[in-house]
Structure formats: C-alpha cells, structure tokens
Amino acid sequence: MKNLDSQIIRPTLLLDKAKCITNIETMLAKAQRSNTRLRPHFKTHQSAQIGEWFKERGVDAIAVSSMKMAEYFANNGWKDITVAIPINVREIGLINVLASKTQLNLVVESREAILFLQSELEHAVGIFLKVDTGNKRSGIPAEATGSIRLLVDLMKESDKLNCKGFLAHTGHNYQAKDQAEIHKNHSKTLLALNELKDIFRKEIPEIEVSLGDTPACSISEEFYGIDEIRPGNFVFYDIMQYVLGSCDEDQIAVAMACPIIARNIDRNELVIHGGGVHFSKEYLEADDEGTKLYGSIVRITENGWSGILGGGYLASLSQEHGIIRCSVELFDEFVVGDLIGILPVHSCMTANLMGRLMTTEGEWIETMNSKQ
Amino acid sequence: MKNLDSQIIRPTLLLDKAKCITNIETMLAKAQRSNTRLRPHFKTHQSAQIGEWFKERGVDAIAVSSMKMAEYFANNGWKDITVAIPINVREIGLINVLASKTQLNLVVESREAILFLQSELEHAVGIFLKVDTGNKRSGIPAEATGSIRLLVDLMKESDKLNCKGFLAHTGHNYQAKDQAEIHKNHSKTLLALNELKDIFRKEIPEIEVSLGDTPACSISEEFYGIDEIRPGNFVFYDIMQYVLGSCDEDQIAVAMACPIIARNIDRNELVIHGGGVHFSKEYLEADDEGTKLYGSIVRITENGWSGILGGGYLASLSQEHGIIRCSVELFDEFVVGDLIGILPVHSCMTANLMGRLMTTEGEWIETMNSKQ
Known part of the structure; x- marks a missing residue:
C-alpha cells in the first residue's frame, strides 16, 4: 500500500x-x-x-x-x-x-x-x-x-x-x-x-x-x-452529527484532504485549496458570538487521519480557498505543499459536490455525481 | 420556439x-x-x-x-x-x-x-x-x-x-x-x-x-x-451583487426554474424541488433579526422571467427541498406542478452545482461540470 x-x-x-x-x-x-x-x-x-x-x-x-x-x-x-x-x-x-x-x-x-x-x-x-x-x-x-x-x-x-x-x-x-x-x-x-x-x-x-x-x-x-x-x-457521519451527539469522533468516516497553498504568519492562518465548491458552505456556530466553523482539523496519516486537532478550525470559505485559523503551535507544524485534513460539517453536501471519494487504501469510489 | x-x-x-x-x-x-x-x-x-x-x-x-x-x-x-x-x-x-x-x-x-x-x-x-x-x-x-x-x-x-x-x-x-x-x-x-x-x-x-x-x-x-x-x-450577476448595488435587477442573467412539489396553506409556504444541491446554501441576511434569504422569487414566463415578486422569498433549503415563504396573494397564484423562478444569491456556486444551463431559447449550455 x-x-x-x-x-x-x-x-x-x-x-x-x-x-x-x-x-x-x-x-x-x-x-x-x-x-x-x-x-x-x-x-x-x-x-x-x-x-x-x-x-x-x-x-x-x-x-x-x-x-x-x-x-x-x-x-x-x-x-x-x-x-x-x-x-x-x-x-x-x-x-x-x-x-x-x-x-x-x-x-x-x-x-x-x-x-x-x-x-x-x-x-x-x-x-x-x-x-x-x-x-x-x-x-x-x-x-x-x-x-x-x-x-x-x-x-x-x-x-x-x-x-x-x-x-x-x-x-x-x-x-x-x-x-x-x-x-x-x-x-x-x-x-x-x-x-x-x-x-x-x-x-x-x-x-x-x-x-x-x-x-x-x-x-x-x-x-x-x-x-x-x-x-x-x-x-459517513460528520461534525454536525458529532456536535448533536449522534456519533463519536472516530465514527466519522470521511475527511477532506486539502493541500496548503499559503500561510499567513501575522494571523496564524493556513490557506488551503478547498472552498465552497468542495465543502459546500454549511457551517456551525462555534460560540455565542456566531463564529462560523466550516470544519474541524485532523492530521492526514499514512493510511487515514488522526483525531480532531485542538487549536484550529476551518474558519472561512470562498469558491476555491479555505482559511484555517490556528494556534501558533498548529500553524508551525505545516508548510506550503503539506496536506491537512478537514472533517466536514455536512458530509451529504460535501460528498455531493466532490463526486467521487478515495478510500484510505487509495482506491476511487465512484458516485452518480462523478465527473467526466 | x-x-x-x-x-x-x-x-x-x-x-x-x-x-x-x-x-x-x-x-x-x-x-x-x-x-x-x-x-x-x-x-x-x-x-x-x-x-x-x-x-x-x-x-x-x-x-x-x-x-x-x-x-x-x-x-x-x-x-x-x-x-x-x-x-x-x-x-x-x-x-x-x-x-x-x-x-x-x-x-x-x-x-x-x-x-x-x-x-x-x-x-x-x-x-x-x-x-x-x-x-x-x-x-x-x-x-x-x-x-x-x-x-x-x-x-x-x-x-x-x-x-x-x-x-x-x-x-x-x-x-x-x-x-x-x-x-x-x-x-x-x-x-x-x-x-x-x-x-x-x-x-x-x-x-x-x-x-x-x-x-x-x-x-x-x-x-x-x-x-x-x-x-x-x-x-451572470445575482442577488448578492444586486444588494451590493453592482447590478440592476434586469442584469441578472440566470434564474433557477423549480417545480412546486407541495403547498402549506397554514403557513403560506410553497415547497419546491430545489435545495442545497442545486443552489448551494449561500444566503443573505434579509433584516436585522438575521432572517436568511436564499433567493428572490420571479415568475417564469414563456421565454424568460419576470421582475422580482414582492411578498415572497426562498427562506430555507435542505438537500433537495426548498421552502418559499409567501404572502397570501403570491401563495394563491401557484399550484402543485407549477414552475417558480428563483434568482440565486450566489450564481457562481449555483452554476457550479448545476453543471449545465438552459438558455431561455431552450438550448443546453454545457460546462466543465456537466454530468454524464
């Protein structure tokens, strides 16, 4: 493998x-x-x-x-x-x-x-x-x-x-x-x-x-x-279900792997290729001030992903970009070109947009939305 | 035609x-x-x-x-x-x-x-x-x-x-x-x-x-x-641009035509086939209470669509359903099976999801996201 x-x-x-x-x-x-x-x-x-x-x-x-x-x-x-x-x-x-x-x-x-x-x-x-x-x-x-x-x-x-x-x-x-x-x-x-x-x-x-x-x-x-x-x-489950208490973190069966395309050291932000056309724009409110959370962060491992990493979350999405807001420690772990994993807020919408999935064994799974 | x-x-x-x-x-x-x-x-x-x-x-x-x-x-x-x-x-x-x-x-x-x-x-x-x-x-x-x-x-x-x-x-x-x-x-x-x-x-x-x-x-x-x-x-423009003042209503070049699949007379709501997998879940806040607006309503005409209809808006979206909240007058205009038009909040996201478009002359326009 x-x-x-x-x-x-x-x-x-x-x-x-x-x-x-x-x-x-x-x-x-x-x-x-x-x-x-x-x-x-x-x-x-x-x-x-x-x-x-x-x-x-x-x-x-x-x-x-x-x-x-x-x-x-x-x-x-x-x-x-x-x-x-x-x-x-x-x-x-x-x-x-x-x-x-x-x-x-x-x-x-x-x-x-x-x-x-x-x-x-x-x-x-x-x-x-x-x-x-x-x-x-x-x-x-x-x-x-x-x-x-x-x-x-x-x-x-x-x-x-x-x-x-x-x-x-x-x-x-x-x-x-x-x-x-x-x-x-x-x-x-x-x-x-x-x-x-x-x-x-x-x-x-x-x-x-x-x-x-x-x-x-x-x-x-x-x-x-x-x-x-x-x-x-x-x-698949997802972060929305996790927050509702429908599943444990380790029951979430899908994660987006996204390449890091930029880092902003002044704001401790990682910019990923991964936006609304990949995740959809579904979000959860992370606190009482209405902070939007578009996904939780995991580390991509050799054959899967880690548990949810504290100190970071997917904070905004435009069409193709996403911004991950980080602690200094998390920010320092990643360089441009690395992959980072994101557990989606709503896996139905994400899977619908992505069209196909890759298993953690590296095989493609096709859906009715697979593109030509 | x-x-x-x-x-x-x-x-x-x-x-x-x-x-x-x-x-x-x-x-x-x-x-x-x-x-x-x-x-x-x-x-x-x-x-x-x-x-x-x-x-x-x-x-x-x-x-x-x-x-x-x-x-x-x-x-x-x-x-x-x-x-x-x-x-x-x-x-x-x-x-x-x-x-x-x-x-x-x-x-x-x-x-x-x-x-x-x-x-x-x-x-x-x-x-x-x-x-x-x-x-x-x-x-x-x-x-x-x-x-x-x-x-x-x-x-x-x-x-x-x-x-x-x-x-x-x-x-x-x-x-x-x-x-x-x-x-x-x-x-x-x-x-x-x-x-x-x-x-x-x-x-x-x-x-x-x-x-x-x-x-x-x-x-x-x-x-x-x-x-x-x-x-x-x-x-294409869209409702977001219209609200920002970037365009007039009649410059918006795309509208979703959605079939009405249910009507709720108690709440004056029309249910359409048309959800997050068609529109995306982009919204605007319609008022200071944070009322979400997912699209504005138009009438589908013989070869296009009308101006924006007051008294109704696309108020919520799930995966395949949308709910249009209406005045009594607007509600009474439509029966199950009718089409209703919706000007999308964000045409980039909607076009990306839909994959292809139909011109008001009835011809299909393909995109890189057209499905098999």
Whole structure:
C-alpha cells in the first residue's frame, strides 16, 4: 500500500471504508434489535459501490431524494426504492419507466398529486402519505386525521395507487439544543405514527409507518411500532452529527484532504485549496458570538487521519480557498505543499459536490455525481 | 420556439443569453474606456460555450480559479490563462503540461513556492505576486515592500519564472455596507497597486498590475494605472451583487426554474424541488433579526422571467427541498406542478452545482461540470 500523502494532488474526499462498514453494521444491528426494517437513505453517498456494502449485508430496500437518484440505483440493481420527497409531477415519464421495473414507492401529501397520479400512472406504485410531526418542511400535520382520511379514501379509487402508510421525517432534530430535545422530538414522532397506524389499520390492511433521521436513529433505542427507519447520514457521519451527539469522533468516516497553498504568519492562518465548491458552505456556530466553523482539523496519516486537532478550525470559505485559523503551535507544524485534513460539517453536501471519494487504501469510489 | 414551461422537468438553471451578452459587452466597454485589459474570470460560468461569447468580442486572456479549470479552457483553445489562486505545488505535473502549450500565469506569495517552481518547472511561466490590500484571505501585505522585494529578487535567479507584476483581489467588497465602502476599498487597492508599480518599475521592466472583483469593476469608473481587471461574477450577476448595488435587477442573467412539489396553506409556504444541491446554501441576511434569504422569487414566463415578486422569498433549503415563504396573494397564484423562478444569491456556486444551463431559447449550455 502506498502512503496516502503521495497519492493526493488536489482536494480529495477520503473515505475510511472500515469505519463506514462499522457504521452500516451498527445501524443494521439496531434495526434488527428494534424489529424494524433499515431502509437506508442513499442521498448521502449516492454511490452504487457503497450501495453494494449494504446489499452484501442483506439490505434490499432503499430511500432516495430525487427521481434521478432512483433511476441511478434502479440501473444498479435496486428493486425496492422509496423516493422520499413529495413527487414532482413533471417527472411522470421517468416515474412510469421506473414503476415498470421496480417496486417504486412515492411520497404524496396533496389531493392534486393523487389526482394527477390516478390519471397518468401506467403501472402500480406504493404510496406513502407524508405527515408532519413538527419539522414544518412538508407533510400534512399528523393530527389532521380528517384531511388524511380524505386522501386515503381518494387513493382507493385507483388500482395503481397502493397506499402503504405514513412517512415522517423528524428533521427538526437538526436544530435540537441537546439530546433530551432529540429524544422528545423522536417520542412525538413515534407517538404520532403509532396513533395513525391505529386509526387507519382498517382502511390500510398492511399499513406501515416509516421515520428517518440520523440523530434519532443513532441516539434512540426506542422504535416501538415503527416498521422502517430511513437514516442516511450515518453512513459517513460528520461534525454536525458529532456536535448533536449522534456519533463519536472516530465514527466519522470521511475527511477532506486539502493541500496548503499559503500561510499567513501575522494571523496564524493556513490557506488551503478547498472552498465552497468542495465543502459546500454549511457551517456551525462555534460560540455565542456566531463564529462560523466550516470544519474541524485532523492530521492526514499514512493510511487515514488522526483525531480532531485542538487549536484550529476551518474558519472561512470562498469558491476555491479555505482559511484555517490556528494556534501558533498548529500553524508551525505545516508548510506550503503539506496536506491537512478537514472533517466536514455536512458530509451529504460535501460528498455531493466532490463526486467521487478515495478510500484510505487509495482506491476511487465512484458516485452518480462523478465527473467526466 | 417552444414555451419554456413545457421543456422543464426538474430544477433547471435558466440563462438569458441576451442579458449575459449585454453584461459582457458592458464590462468590455468599461475596460476599453478605462484603457485596461479585461481578463474575465471564468470561474463563474466554467463553460467553453460561454467563453466563445467573450472570444467573439476580442477577449483572448482569461483568469481561472483552479489548475483543472485552466486545463479545461486550454483544451478549449485558450492560450493566455492566469490561475488566480496561490499555486498548489502538488499540481506541478499539470502545471508543466499546460506551461508547454499556453501562456500560463501563476500566482505565488511565498518563498517556498518560488523555490519549488525554480526547481521543478520545465517551461517558462508568468508569475504574479499576490498582494493583500485589505481582503485578508491570502497575499503579502501590499505595504510590506521589503518582503516583496526579496521575492522579486529571488525570481531573477531563474529564467523560467518571468515576474510580471502584482495581483490583488478586493474581496472584502463583498462585506461592504454600502457603495461608499466599495469605492473606499477600491481606491485603497488602486493606490497600493500604483505605488508598487512605481517602486518596482525598474526591477520588473514590463510590470503589470491586476485587480478584480465584480462589485468594484461594476460600480467604479476609476482604474488609473491598472493594466487589467479580472471580474467574474458580472457575466451572470445575482442577488448578492444586486444588494451590493453592482447590478440592476434586469442584469441578472440566470434564474433557477423549480417545480412546486407541495403547498402549506397554514403557513403560506410553497415547497419546491430545489435545495442545497442545486443552489448551494449561500444566503443573505434579509433584516436585522438575521432572517436568511436564499433567493428572490420571479415568475417564469414563456421565454424568460419576470421582475422580482414582492411578498415572497426562498427562506430555507435542505438537500433537495426548498421552502418559499409567501404572502397570501403570491401563495394563491401557484399550484402543485407549477414552475417558480428563483434568482440565486450566489450564481457562481449555483452554476457550479448545476453543471449545465438552459438558455431561455431552450438550448443546453454545457460546462466543465456537466454530468454524464
């Protein structure tokens, strides 16, 4: 095996395959313990190769966040795909193609979308009604059972719309102040989905309820009545999850390796090639003054990376440059041309931008966003 | 010509070619008036096709923000390319390839980078010393003439390092509170570059100074002593530039067309397919309470888009969803399946993510980020 340092020319997203596999196996074990199906959300990695690591461990159902992503994974052998975003009716052409060859599950939340599908679907699909349990992004409020019943009844008028149950996303867990708040949000979602299951058990004989978000699926052990969980980010984790308490530092399976292109000794700043087009501009507030943190610093080692280094953080990003603010000690460790590692704030966005990843063994992993 | 609406299936970055050409011609006319060279920064569009629109108008020198971008444009016939970011010494292989076939200009700011190039360059390149006139991202402080002289002298020891002069970026204009502050920052950069030119005229016989940022190049008419300007964003402009006063609303040449996938009548919110993977997560603060604005709203018309609609804005983004907060009137205008237009906050980041653009005539424009 060659030294990693010698293989990296420009900003490179490193993947520690062993950590990634452990993350997959840990979540699978939790799903099995909880008697629920793991339907991993593949929006984080968007990679057929990484998908295989799930398949080898018995996973056969996935969630994705766009119809194009459904197409990519269908073309890579996946047969049970939930597109976990309210349908875009303009994509009916692709919906019909995919519905002809996979178990395609769609998410709807409006009468208009159901009427459209009744008119335009050429093949049967599964339908999950999106319910909102406090996230306030999309979905019918879970307590609006009258409105929900109207939609359930409406679906009975078509043999192509097979209502499967309810789907929720406790996305507000990302704004949680502490783990207690994540537990509270999660409990509310659990309760709401179980209530809906009770109410609609007769109308929907094989009713299922599905929830998903990495914070709750990582932190909680309580999934009573839940038929499937759809976490995505756990495959890589990142600094946002670490700060939320969803993972330990050594579960973070990706790190950006960036070349140092300049040093400013007056400000103890290292300038890296690595900017918004690599990391995205997602940040965390590092203190009460609103100091922005775009990533934490690690040392790139022969075959991976170190623990998080105190005394430095990725403090700003422009299109291609990043600035690492350092202690004197950290600053003095690095010269122009060295690599430095950065654990990203939001690995989904970083992986989406980077397109492909290099394992710590030096092999390239392709994704649906790999460039020509 | 077909109606635009009928051609758009999923989030699509629309380009108004006529506005874009006018932006190019306006900046070219200003450069000519000011007796300075326009070396447009192509990081905004990253497109060989759009590059041709400059070439047809006499532009033959460009700036880029990465060596890969230099390679792409060199492969598309460009012969005079400045890579306007401190060099990444790990890319010496590609540097030598490009230096063998183009006038390649590199940016350095450290003794280490110069010594490295002296040892490793196989062909002559132009060198600009990066100076900092207040941006505090990278560069030697423009007033540190002793340090600058050491580097200029060091370059004389190699016949492959052809010192061409000084390059500055008044990037702090993006944090300016008003146009007066942009003028002030710009004047400081002008003064600093002219002073350096005076001091080093003997050591660097054909000395040139280069500055670039869209706000100052758009707002100012004063470029005394400046040999070239390197604005980039002006080719498209965006809401950030509009708020800074760099452009009028009708100069913004790109708009995202996004399908509406859900409506929440309780909150007057429209949910679009269009998220951080399309727009990036760049935002502006819309008020003193820190309300985040991720884009302004327009109506998609038969062959373009309307002026900015009051009463609504893109208020949040997750990976694939966006939420538009609306007045009742605006909310009532749209149904699920409609398109809505969004002027992006930062067109460079949006164009980089989208990979290709559709002109308002319905033709696709490819970029170096077009996906397979």
